[in-house]
Amino acid sequence: MTGNDNEVANSPYTLQPTDNPGVSLVTCLLTQDNYSTWRRAMRNALLAKSKLGFVDGSLPRPTTSSTNEAAWIKGNSMVISWIFNSLHPSLHSSVAFFDTAGELWKDLEERFSQGNAPRVHQLKIEIVNTQQQDQTMSVYYTKLKGLWDEYGSYCQLPNCSCGAIKEYAAEREKKKVHQFLMGLNEKFNVVRSQILNTEPLPSLARVYGLVSQEERQQQLTTSKGNNLLEGASFASKRNTNTFNSRQLSGNRDVSKLFCDHCKRWRHTKDKCFELHGYPDWWENNRKGKGKSANSSRTSEVERVDYSPISGLSKEQYNQLMSLLSLENSKGIDSMANFAGLSHEEADWHG
Structure with missing residues (x-):
């Protein structure tokens, strides 16, 4: 591009193929409260188009004999259209009859610019x-x-x-x-x-x-905290439901329940430990009861060297104590078995 071409392109009278009256040079429309912002944006747009002289008075209208008069009229009309398109629709009627862009620009400044x-x-x-x-x-x-x-x-x-x-x-x-x-x-x-x-x-x-x-x-952090609260709330609700279900099952009459698998009463096949596995507490309870039973059975009667009962010899007294100890151990085993059975059945059903 030659020097003359640059001069023509930068001339305020030159209109580019993309310049047309329907274009809005700025995105912020002028309202009652944003004149300073709008004015700055509009000045920059007119500078980019080399048309600021039409509004600031630096490019007056040429005389009728000038060859630039027609170009000035076209440029002035284009600038008026650009300013009009950048105003809020409520302001259109008040600026529709201005003949020059300079007059329109000055009127907007006087109306909306504060001291x-x-x-x-x-x-x-x-x-x-x-x-x-x-x-x-x-x-x-x-x-x-x-x-x-x-x-x-x-x-x-x-x-x-x-x-x-x-x-x-x-x-x-x-x-x-x-x-x-x-x-x-x-x-x-x-x-x-x-x-x-x-x-x-x-x-x-x-x-x-x-x-x-x-x-x-x-x-x-807030998002993670909300997720933890939701998880805790879900776990609390689940535990509450589990507790309520255990209460309901604990109050239920299970004496008529029968397991078709192990042929035992007080539970059903869907809760049979032999099919579904024994819980951890089962073996501990069994070991505890076995230990108690063994200790009862293996406890030996302390033997004496003389009979404290008149009329019984030492051997007779020791035999009598052995018989009494045996009977006591049988009674203790029976009570333990009864208690263990009740506990196991209770645990069996939750």
């Missing part, structure tokens, strides 16, 4: 009062950054070639960090303290990244 001092004061109040509350970190930061950017448009940094301007910009950055941290919820107190104790204080972008990382970690 610098009142708006700056309002922005400062909003920045100080902005809190995270129930917003996500992304929503909270985006809202706060929008206020900072608009406030910055009213407070431009002075042109300076010395190092003081860098220090001034760094102080503004620190002020934003503190404002951002002040609005965080209490659940970020730990990460906030860590950031404030860091020297030097991290940049705003770095601080946002650290807090966002903490937010994701807390969300993960």
Whole structure:
């Protein structure tokens, strides 16, 4: 592309094939409350199209004898259409009869642009009062950054070639960090303290990244905690149901139940230990009863060297004690067997 071609392409009178009256240059439509944002976005779009001169007065209408008059009329009409398409439908009727883009632009500025001092004061109040509350970190930061950017448009940094301007910009950055941290919820107190104790204080972008990382970690921990609570609730409900079922089976009359497999009473085939396996407590109970029985059987009567009963010899007395001990052991075994049977049957049925 030659120099002449570049000049033609960058000329405010040039319309590209993609330029048409139905295009909307910005995505944010102008309403009653967003003029500063809309104005900045629209200025950037017109600059990209080399058409800003039509609205800021730097490109007046040529005289009727000029060869550029027709091109100016076409460009002016195109800019009017672009501005019209970027307005909220409720504003269309109030701007439909402007003849030049400059007049339309000036009318919108007079209607919606607030004075610098009142708006700056309002922005400062909003920045100080902005809190995270129930917003996500992304929503909270985006809202706060929008206020900072608009406030910055009213407070431009002075042109300076010395190092003081860098220090001034760094102080503004620190002020934003503190404002951002002040609005965080209490659940970020730990990460906030860590950031404030860091020297030097991290940049705003770095601080946002650290807090966002903490937010994701807390969300993960909360999710795990909810899963544990759900599991505990399910286990508690299952244990309650099991306890209730055992109570019902314990109160049930099992005297008429009969097992077709082992031919025993007080249980059925579907609960027979011989088919389904013996529980751990079964062998322990059997060993305990066996040990008690063996100790009863193996206990020997202490023999004496004389008979304490008059008329009985030593041998007769010892024989009598042996007979009495034998009878006692039989009675104890019978009682133990009866008690063991009742216990086993109770355990058999849960």
